[in-house]
Amino acid sequence: MAGLAFQALPGFRDFSPGECAVRNYLFETWRSVARRFGFSEYETPILEDTALYLKKSGGELSSQLFRFEDQGGRDVTLRPEVTASLARLAAQHQRDFPKPLKWFEIGQCFRYEKPQKGRGREFHQFNVDILGEAGPVADAELISLAIETMLAFGFVEGDFVVRVSDREAWVAFARQHGVAEELIPDFLNVVDKIEREKPEALEAKLQSFGLTTGLVKGFIADPANASAAYNAIKDDLTARGLGAYLELDLSIVRGLAYYTGVVFEVFDSKKSMRAVAGGGRYDTLVSTISDGGVDLPATGFAMGDYVIRNLIEETTHANMQMQAWLQRQGAACDVYVVVADETKRGNALKLVTDLRRAGVSVDFPLIAGNVGKLFKRAEQSRARFALVVGNEYPQLKLKILSARSEESGDADSAVEWITGRLLEPDGPLLV
Missing domain, CATH: 3.40.50.800 (Anticodon-binding domain)
Structure with missing residues (x-):
């Protein structure tokens, strides 16, 4: 705007009172659902030792860090996600709490990536995790919470779907087809981008592992490749009356290297935007962060404020519910x-x-x-x-x-x- 010397940096946002009211709607809905499920709120710093994120993140994350040296000469980073901070916190204090830990946080994260619809360089995330339970019952509880959060925002059956996969199924596939153990993380990164990759580029990347597009897509298409954990989750959610929201999708892998088992993403049914939420099991991260001092299986997911707000505004009944709340609470x-x-x-x-x-x-x-x-x-x-x-x-x-x-x-x-x-x-x- 002409005449203004300073504006917010690209990818960062001001929150005027009206924008704050929308943000409060998201936060209050997130907090309400988490508490209904018996989760306790925690908080971690937005500034961490950079080594925390380099230890076991993988994918694009290391190239997207807001990283700098502070005045004390420390290599620090504005947190790009919360799970690593949670793992650090849990490793330090888990003895003080009964297991499993059911914790959630609503906080800011920062990633240096191109600002676009549903994505900024500064964003807020709803992070929900269960630590200390290795069975699929914990994954089912989290997926149930994700579904109930969507329903609390006014979405209905048919508006969204939870696409579930299991990285263990892919690890077994890779080993069966002779992919070297040290190359399996790279192979998983290729699968993670399979829907966005051009056919010729995808074929070339898969051939470097001795595989073909037909073989990999054939594995994705066969429901018999669902893992035992997925089937247990499906039975659990069906018993809750939520089975209709679940869909097996073996193309879901997720890019962070710390995921170890079941992974899932929440999408609008039209797939008109990126995932609304995503997460999965990360059984070895706490051990890695604590250098083997604490072995605590864990699973969790995050939902960002950008995408969920966009989806609410583009879905008539969800938007009407938000506007009614804003009318009541925005005075x-x-x-x-x-x-x-x-x-x-x-x-x-x-x-x-x-x-x-x-x-x-x-x-x-x-x-x-x-x-x-x-x-x-x-x-x-x-x-x-x-x-x-x-x-x-x-x-x-x-x-x-x-x-x-x-x-x-x-x-x-x-x-x-x-x-x-x-x-x-x-x-x-x-x-």
């Missing part, structure tokens, strides 16, 4: 006090203080103003009520802004009167 205050007579400002300030102490969100004009303009300001604040303090004090008028109606009351009972009215529905809010 600056519950009550706007209109000081219609400046000689009563002191009385108005006492009412403001009493109402705020009673837990009511209250705003008022800091300086004198035309009463008509003050009512307009009340409507702009999206408050439910305008409380008028005028020359009739201690008699007060309460304007119900959505209904364009009013009622009267006494200042001595104003707190009880107004807090009681806030508990009653008043129809749609102003938009």
